Every structure is written in C-alpha cells, then in structure tokens.
Amino acid sequence: MTLTLLDWLAIGGYLLITLLLGLYFRGRSGKSTEDYFVSGRSVSWWLAGTSMVATTFAADTPLVVTGLVYRQGIAGNWLWWCFLPSGMMTVFLFARLWRRSGLLTDVQLAEIRYSGKPAAFLRGFRALYLGLLMNCLILGWVTKAMTGIVSTTLGVSERSALAICVLFLMPFTGIYVTLGGLWGVLWTDLFQFVLKMGIVIAVAWYGVSAVGGMSSLVRKLAEMRVAAGNNAGDITAFFPDFSRPLTAEPLWTLPVLAFVVYLGLQWWAFWYPGAEPGGGGYIAQRIFSARDERNGLFSVLWFNIAHYALRPWPWILAALAAVVLYPHIQQPENAYMLVITQHTPQALRGIIIAGFLAAFMSTIATQLNWGASYLVADFYRRFLKRDGDEKHYVMVSRLATLLLVVVSAYVSAQLGSIVAGWQVVLTIGAGTGGVYLLRWYWWRINAWSEISAMATALVVTVILRWVTPLSGSGLVLFAKSALVTTAATTVVWVIVTLLTKPEPDDVLVKFYRHVRPHVSGWQPIARIASDVQPSRDLGRNLTCWILGCAMVYAALFGIGSLCFGHLLKGFGLLLIAAFCAAAISPLLKPQGGPQLRRAPAA
Structure with missing residues (x-):
C-alpha cells in the first residue's frame, strides 16, 4: 500500500488529537488516585459506555470475525455472542451493587466481602495475576495482531512492523494515558470509536460493492455452497445446523456441541475480559467512574446494545465479501486486509490506517490504566507503602503505566514462543464464574470458595492439556475440555464452601449494610442487621x-x-x-x- 502526503497528514492529525486530549485532562487526573483511575466518579453513562465499546474493538477484532465467518459462517460469531447473557446480568443484577461498593478496583472486593489472610492473599494475588500477567498477555496479543496490520499496510517486514508498534505506538499511547488518566482514556475512546466505526462501515461498503452488491453477494455464496456439496452449510445462517451430529464440523457450520457449550456454559462459567461473570475488570472500573447508580447501570446497558447489536454487521458483511473475493486463502484473517488494500479508494488509505491505530490504541489505553490501578491500589498501596500522600500514589501510578508499556512490549516481541501459554491462560478461568456470581447473592461464599475455584481450574486445565488429553479436534475438543473443567471446578468449590467456616458476622454485616444485596441469600445476616431496609428486587431484575x-x-x-x-x-x-x-x-x-x-x- 502506497501512502501519499495526505495519508500521512491524516495519520499525524489523529495522533496529534489523542496527545492533545491527554494533555488537556492532565490537571483533572493528577489530583488523586480516584481522579486518575475513576475520573472522580463523575462520568456520564454515554461516555463510560462508549469507552467500553471502544475498548472491546481492538485492531485484530475485524480480522478475528473474518476468520470465524470464513470457517464457520455467521454462526461462528456465537463464540462471542454467547457472552450477552453475562453482560446483561451485569447490567441488571450487578452494576448497582458495584457502584454502591464505592471501590477503586474490583479486586478490592476481596477485602470488603471476606476477611483475614485469605482475603488479603486473594486481593494481592489477583492484582498481580490480572494486572501484570494477564494484562501484559492481552497487550502482547493485541500488539502482535497490530504488527501484522502495520506490515501489510506499510509494506515493511514483520520485524520492522513490530519495532514500530513496540518503540513508537505503545510508548505514545502510554504517554497520553500517563498524562490524562481515565479522563484522557474516556475522551480519546469516544473519538476513536467514531473513527473506527466509520472506517469499518466504509470497508464493508467497498467490499460488498466489489462483489457486485448484496444481491450478488448472496447469490454467489449460494453458488459456492452448491459447488461444495453436502460438506458445506449455509454461511449466512445465524444458528448452527441442528440436523447434523453434535460433533460434525463441515465447512461454514458451527458444531452443535460448541454452540451448546457457548450458550449454556461459557457465558457464566468462563472469565473473559469485558464479559466477566458478575462484572469486573475495566467494565467495573467504568461503573465505578459513573456519577451514580443510574449512570453506572445505563453505561453497561449501552455497551451491550452497541457491542452486540449495532457493531457486528459491518465486520460480518466485509467477511462474507472476503469469502467470495478470496475463496482459497490459507489465512482467512488476512482476507480483511486484502479487501482494504485492493478494494478501497486510495484517498481513504490514510484515514483507514488511522482507524486501525485508533482500534489498537483504545484497547492499549484501557489495559494500561486498568492494569496500573491493580498494581498501585491493590498491591503497592495495600502491601508495600500505606502511608503515602495522593501525589505520591499518582506519581507511582504513572510509573506503573510506563512499566506495563515496557513489559507488554517485551511480551509482544516474544509472543511467538508463548502462544501456547496464552491459549492455556484463556481456559484457566473455566468454572470459576459461579463463585463470582454468587458472592453477591449468597452469604455463605467465602475467600476459600474463590481460592479453591481458581486452583482447581488451573490444575484441571494442566491435566487435560498435558496428561490425559480428550479426543477430538478444534472446537469439539475445546467444548469437551470446557465441560470437564467447569464440572470439576464447580464440584470442588461448592464442597470447599460447605466444609469451611463462613466469614465473620461483623464482616458480612458491614458488607450487607454497604451494598444491600437481595435479601433472600442473606437471611441470617439480615436478621442481625434488622435496621437495614431489605432489598427485594431479584425477581424484577431477572425479568x-x-x-x-x-x-x-x-x-x-x-x-x-x-x-x-x-x-x-x-x-x-x-x-x-x-x-x-x-x-x-x-x-x-x-x-x-x-x-x-x-x-x-x-
């Protein structure tokens, strides 16, 4: 792809706007850690919700969707569509509880819900595990994807593209995040989301036009299905072909077993960034930043509507066009970039690259700010230095952000050797979701419930992967592993919960008074705190x-x-x-x- 002076001006203009936003919000973010990490709890729902949508739109997202559609048809998107029930549960059952908690990070919940050394261990461990290990793996994965995009668009080698990402784009993002805190992240996310959506709509338009329009696209896809015979399903179907065997994997069809696991199990049992059971991560951070419970709830509601209903179709239509235009490509994800380089006007190339930069930087920005909040609030301030002033912690927060830039840059450079490890990490959380849901609604959950769930999921994942692997391949093997891991983890944490002592009454009463969960699962505590008006909204919220x-x-x-x-x-x-x-x-x-x-x- 050859870039003109106007293209470079468009790219430079985008970078300048993001830097100016970071500089503009420097004063508002530097007053305290609350201003730096949760914007002083004064954010409106539309800004917080749009930031969530922008964060989940990474540079590799259109490429991943293209790969899903190319192999499994539109139904392949149930891999992530299945998380909607989890997201909606966060909206109606957990957003208000998170906002009432008044926390700075979701990891802090461990020490207001539980007590003693187990609670402190859980908080410190999760701060390092999520804030450093998982966060840097996510950052490295996104950076690796951006490396391929830079290589394709600029026509440079993979090594040079990696250098551009690691030595320029990530440090540049770190600068405006360090300066502007969450305020800078929120407003740059808004700008970046508008830019990104405009770009993907344009790519879909030109991709479909290259095929001859929608009617021609549908006709050619039908002809390709006929040519493939019984070994192919309907690529435009929204659901898998239930007439086929559970484990069948024909072309353009999602295995029925995978669909059952996705929709029946994955949404509540798996930890996944942006769709954590019961909320958490940067979703909880945006809820904390909302000005009140109402804005917190509506921010997550807007996120789920935009994320699942409004945003997918430009990606999917471009992917279907890629199937027709490039029917035998070995790496389907690359087909999206081919649509861009071969079928979009030259005049738009600079803006398109700016759109991919926006997709990359919006995800990087949130991960940096969110990860730094864990490292500072839940580890450094909690365990290393508890007597510093707010200026000190803001300075440390900025240093932690820069540390994450350096570590994640190293991870992205080494990612070729740790891809297998990344895939394992994604399955480690299988079966832990039940604890994250019930800790709000059942007083009997204790710190050992969470610890045993995390430990069991890790052990079972290792056993299934390296000792006694299950039969099958691809999605079928994943579905079987998910079922086994979730069942084993759930049995263990339930038994551990019943065999260990509940948390002390004073801790539970304090939590009950502060958060006011639905009374049904807290009856013993509600009797002690009889002066608290009980909440009886579970039925309404489930509706x-x-x-x-x-x-x-x-x-x-x-x-x-x-x-x-x-x-x-x-x-x-x-x-x-x-x-x-x-x-x-x-x-x-x-x-x-x-x-x-x-x-x-x-």
Missing part, C-alpha cells in the same frame, strides 16, 4: 435480564435480516426489540428502596 437479552438478540438478528433483504423478518424482530425495551423501562424505576439513586452532577 429485566430476560427482556434485555431478548431485546439485544432481536435487534442483532433484525438488523442482519434487513442487511440480507428480509424486510418482514427484519422489521418484525426490531419490533420485538422495541417491545422488550418498552417493557424494561418501567421496571428500572425505583421501587421499595433507593435502587437507582441519582447523585448531583459533577
């Missing part, structure tokens, strides 16, 4: 959860149906989505307690 899932899935498939010209089906599904939204609205109003308290605007 909202079901309606919310139906709303977003109906909108997702309604928009998809309209894209393929199925007008009656598309508008019918959108009407269902609108009905669900109307049904949710009155249920969100406060009933019997301060469920959605408003705070003064900051």
Whole structure:
C-alpha cells in the first residue's frame, strides 16, 4: 500500500488529537488516585459506555470475525455472542451493587466481602495475576495482531512492523494515558470509536460493492455452497445446523456441541475480559467512574446494545465479501486486509490506517490504566507503602503505566514462543464464574470458595492439556475440555464452601449494610442487621435480564435480516426489540428502596 502526503497528514492529525486530549485532562487526573483511575466518579453513562465499546474493538477484532465467518459462517460469531447473557446480568443484577461498593478496583472486593489472610492473599494475588500477567498477555496479543496490520499496510517486514508498534505506538499511547488518566482514556475512546466505526462501515461498503452488491453477494455464496456439496452449510445462517451430529464440523457450520457449550456454559462459567461473570475488570472500573447508580447501570446497558447489536454487521458483511473475493486463502484473517488494500479508494488509505491505530490504541489505553490501578491500589498501596500522600500514589501510578508499556512490549516481541501459554491462560478461568456470581447473592461464599475455584481450574486445565488429553479436534475438543473443567471446578468449590467456616458476622454485616444485596441469600445476616431496609428486587431484575437479552438478540438478528433483504423478518424482530425495551423501562424505576439513586452532577 502506497501512502501519499495526505495519508500521512491524516495519520499525524489523529495522533496529534489523542496527545492533545491527554494533555488537556492532565490537571483533572493528577489530583488523586480516584481522579486518575475513576475520573472522580463523575462520568456520564454515554461516555463510560462508549469507552467500553471502544475498548472491546481492538485492531485484530475485524480480522478475528473474518476468520470465524470464513470457517464457520455467521454462526461462528456465537463464540462471542454467547457472552450477552453475562453482560446483561451485569447490567441488571450487578452494576448497582458495584457502584454502591464505592471501590477503586474490583479486586478490592476481596477485602470488603471476606476477611483475614485469605482475603488479603486473594486481593494481592489477583492484582498481580490480572494486572501484570494477564494484562501484559492481552497487550502482547493485541500488539502482535497490530504488527501484522502495520506490515501489510506499510509494506515493511514483520520485524520492522513490530519495532514500530513496540518503540513508537505503545510508548505514545502510554504517554497520553500517563498524562490524562481515565479522563484522557474516556475522551480519546469516544473519538476513536467514531473513527473506527466509520472506517469499518466504509470497508464493508467497498467490499460488498466489489462483489457486485448484496444481491450478488448472496447469490454467489449460494453458488459456492452448491459447488461444495453436502460438506458445506449455509454461511449466512445465524444458528448452527441442528440436523447434523453434535460433533460434525463441515465447512461454514458451527458444531452443535460448541454452540451448546457457548450458550449454556461459557457465558457464566468462563472469565473473559469485558464479559466477566458478575462484572469486573475495566467494565467495573467504568461503573465505578459513573456519577451514580443510574449512570453506572445505563453505561453497561449501552455497551451491550452497541457491542452486540449495532457493531457486528459491518465486520460480518466485509467477511462474507472476503469469502467470495478470496475463496482459497490459507489465512482467512488476512482476507480483511486484502479487501482494504485492493478494494478501497486510495484517498481513504490514510484515514483507514488511522482507524486501525485508533482500534489498537483504545484497547492499549484501557489495559494500561486498568492494569496500573491493580498494581498501585491493590498491591503497592495495600502491601508495600500505606502511608503515602495522593501525589505520591499518582506519581507511582504513572510509573506503573510506563512499566506495563515496557513489559507488554517485551511480551509482544516474544509472543511467538508463548502462544501456547496464552491459549492455556484463556481456559484457566473455566468454572470459576459461579463463585463470582454468587458472592453477591449468597452469604455463605467465602475467600476459600474463590481460592479453591481458581486452583482447581488451573490444575484441571494442566491435566487435560498435558496428561490425559480428550479426543477430538478444534472446537469439539475445546467444548469437551470446557465441560470437564467447569464440572470439576464447580464440584470442588461448592464442597470447599460447605466444609469451611463462613466469614465473620461483623464482616458480612458491614458488607450487607454497604451494598444491600437481595435479601433472600442473606437471611441470617439480615436478621442481625434488622435496621437495614431489605432489598427485594431479584425477581424484577431477572425479568429485566430476560427482556434485555431478548431485546439485544432481536435487534442483532433484525438488523442482519434487513442487511440480507428480509424486510418482514427484519422489521418484525426490531419490533420485538422495541417491545422488550418498552417493557424494561418501567421496571428500572425505583421501587421499595433507593435502587437507582441519582447523585448531583459533577
């Protein structure tokens, strides 16, 4: 790809805007760690929610979706569509609880929910595990993907592209994150999200146009299916082919077993960045930054609507066009970049590259700020230096951000030797989700519940991978491993919970008073704290959860149906989505307690 002076000006203009935003918010972020990490808890829902959407739109996301569609059809996207129930559960069952907790990071929950050395160990361990190990692996993975994009667009070697990412893009992102804190991250995310969405819509438009339009695209895909015979499914189907055997893996079809595991197990049992069971990570950080419970809830609601219903189709349409344009490519993920380099106008190349920079930097920025919050608030301040002033901790926070830049740059440079380790880390959290959900709603969960769940998942993952591997390949093997790991982990943590002592009454009473979870699972504690008005909103919240899932899935498939010209089906599904939204609205109003308290605007 040859870049003109205008292309370089577009790229330079984008970088300048992000730097200016970081400089602008330097004063607001430097007052305290609360300002640096959660923006003084004064963020509106639309800004916090859009930042979540921007963070989950990494540079490699369109490429990954292209690979899924190329191999398993549109239904392959259930790999991540299945996390919607988890996201909606965070909206209606956990967002208000997180906001009431008043925490700086979700890891701090360990020491307000549990007590003693087990709680302290859990907090410190998770701070290092998530803030350093997992965070740097995520940063390294995203950087590795960006390396391929830079190599393709600039026509340089992989080594030179890696140097550009490691020595320029990551340090540059670290600079504006270090200067602006979360305020800088939020506003650059907003700018970057608008830019990224404009780019992917344009790529989808030009990709489909290169095929001859939507009608031509659908016709050619149907012809390719006929040519492939019975060994191919319908690439445009939204669901797997249930008429096939559970473990069948024909072309353009998601195995039914994988779909069952995704939708029946993965969303609640697996820890996944941005879709943690019960909320957590940078999702919790954005909730903490919201100005009140109402803004916290609506920020996550907007995130789930935009993430699952509004954003996927430009990626999917470009991927379908790539299937027709490049039917025999060995690395399907690269087909997305070929659509860009061969079918978009030369005048847009600089803006497109700026869009990929935005996708890369928005994810990097959040991971840096979020990871530094763990290292400083949950490890350094908690275990190493407890008597510093706020200026000291802000300075250490900025140093921690720079440390993450250096470590993640090293990880990305070495990623070729640790890809297998990264894949293992993704499965280590299988089965732990039940604890993360129930710790809010059942008083009997204790620190040993979480510790035993994490340890069991790790041990079972190692055994299945290196000692007695299960039969099968690809998605089928993953599905079997997930079932075994989740079952073993769940049995162990339930037994450990029942055999160990509950947390002390004073700790549980303090947590109950502060967070006010639904009373049913806290009856023994509610009797002690009889002066606290009990919350009885679980049934209403579960109703909202079901309606919310139906709303977003109906909108997702309604928009998809309209894209393929199925007008009656598309508008019918959108009407269902609108009905669900109307049904949710009155249920969100406060009933019997301060469920959605408003705070003064900051």
